[in-house]
Amino acid sequence: MILSATMRRCLLGLFLLCGAPVAQAGDTPLLAYGARIAGDDARTRVVIDFDRKPVFFVHYVANPTRVIVDLPETSFGLKPEDLKARGVFTEIRYGAMGAGSSRVVLTAKKPVAITVADVKPDEAGKGFRLVLDAERVTEDRFAVLLKEQQWTGSVASTKTARVVEPPAAGSFVVAVDAGHGGIDTGAIGSETKMEEKSVTLAFAGELVAALNKESGVKAVLTRDKDEFLSLPERVQTARQHGANLFISLHADTLKQRDIRGATVYTISDKASDHLAANLAERENLSDEIAGVAFKSEPAEVADILIDLTRRETQAFSVNLARSVVSSFEGQINLINNPHRHAGFRVLQAPDVPSILLELGFLSNKEDEKLLVDPVWRRKVADLLAVAVRGYRGGAVANGG
Numbered sequence: 001m002i003l004s005a006t007m008r009r010c011l012l013g014l015f016l017l018c019g020a021p022v023a024q025a026g027d028t029p030l031l032a033y034g035a036r037i038a039g040d041d042a043r044t045r046v047v048i049d050f051d052r053k054p055v056f057f058v059h060y061v062a063n064p065t066r067v068i069v070d071l072p073e074t075s076f077g078l079k080p081e082d083l084k085a086r087g088v089f090t091e092i093r094y095g096a097m098g099a100g101s102s103r104v105v106l107t108a109k110k111p112v113a114i115t116v117a118d119v120k121p122d123e124a125g126k127g128f129r130l131v132l133d134a135e136r137v138t139e140d141r142f143a144v145l146l147k148e149q150q151w152t153g154s155v156a157s158t159k160t161a162r163v164v165e166p167p168a169a170g171s172f173v174v175a176v177d178a179g180h181g182g183i184d185t186g187a188i189g190s191e192t193k194m195e196e197k198s199v200t201l202a203f204a205g206e207l208v209a210a211l212n213k214e215s216g217v218k219a220v221l222t223r224d225k226d227e228f229l230s231l232p233e234r235v236q237t238a239r240q241h242g243a244n245l246f247i248s249l250h251a252d253t254l255k256q257r258d259i260r261g262a263t264v265y266t267i268s269d270k271a272s273d274h275l276a277a278n279l280a281e282r283e284n285l286s287d288e289i290a291g292v293a294f295k296s297e298p299a300e301v302a303d304i305l306i307d308l309t310r311r312e313t314q315a316f317s318v319n320l321a322r323s324v325v326s327s328f329e330g331q332i333n334l335i336n337n338p339h340r341h342a343g344f345r346v347l348q349a350p351d352v353p354s355i356l357l358e359l360g361f362l363s364n365k366e367d368e369k370l371l372v373d374p375v376w377r378r379k380v381a382d383l384l385a386v387a388v389r390g391y392r393g394g395a396v397a398n399g400g
């Protein structure tokens with residue numbers, strides 16, 4: 001029987017859907033309560049202990065080589081050292097992927113194959129353990145493994161599409177995007193150990209509240225909990241909401257710990273400076289961290305109409321960035337040259353003016369204190385609402 005790619009994906013989705021309840025007696029997520037890793041550059045074994053029998057699904061992603069283990073929603077009660085990368089693996093991440101699923105991403109230096117992937121009951125009766133054996137293989141062998149699994153697609157793509165309420169007629173929709181989430185923690189505060197994904201989510205809530213006080217504005221979140229969203233999913237969610245503006249929020253770290261203040265980014269092919277280029281490169285890694293397979297751009301991108309729309313949108317993005325900078329001036333610490341640009345993939349919507357706002361840097365002590373301060377967050381959110389108001393005024397004056 002020959003199945004279309006879509007049908008195959010549906011079948012896979014069904015398999016996962018049917019499989020999930022095995023591990024989810026009741027609504028409580030699985031608990032991964034222990035883990036260990038052993039081996040060398042040729043063979044490595046990873047063991048994860050669960051309280052119940054996990055249904056899992058393994059696949060590979062290339063460039064860099066990654067082994068992805070998809071699980072039902074799991075809470076990871078692991079110590080960082082339990083799954084510290086070693087042997088064939090250079091990095092191991094785990095966390096929520098949203099829509100009731102979790103993921104472990106094992107990044108390898110060289111091509112690997114999983115030779116054993118098994119769930120066994122724990123001898124002491126404490127649940128089940130998942131055993132994965134990975135072995136170095138040739139590039140050719142890995143290419144075959146990748147090809148053989150093509151039909152399954154990535155599990156992320158089987159996530160049910162979000163059902164989004166259409167915006168009320170006449171309202172100006174602002175999509176607020178809390179950077180990072182789930183398996184992708186983002187930066188980590190040097191003093192508080194606060195994760196960027198939590199800083200951005202807390203701030204996003206504040207911003208939505210401030211924007212919704214503006215008459216005629218409806219603010220929506222791309223994510224409202226600790227879940228992973230790929231960069232294209234963030235853009236897509238904004239567009240589904242009929243967003244007129246897209247604001248992505250971040251609070252990254254820099255090697256230069258003395259640098260502080262807010263920065264507003266717009267998209268461009270060429271970065272304005274090194275700092276902007278490095279930051280965009282790091283932000284664009286988000287999908288890799290989560291093991292989302294790279295999908296090539298749709299052919300329509302080359303379309304001349306899209307190109308024109310893009311240029312027009314770009315002008316509006318720049319206006320918004322300027323409005324934010326002038327609203328912040330004298331009120332909020334700004335980096336020097338606070339409007340910068342670089343190739344951020346999350347700012348790619350051809351038809352939605354978009355900015356990425358670095359609220360401050362978690363690598364700077366003073367900034368870190370402010371970023372976790374609810375009073376400061378409210379002040380910044382209010383100033384952003386003023387900036388959006390200013391942008392709208394300008395856009396109306398310019399006939400936009």
Ligand SMILES: [Zn+2]
Nearest residue numbers: 179186250252
């Ligand atoms: Zn970030």
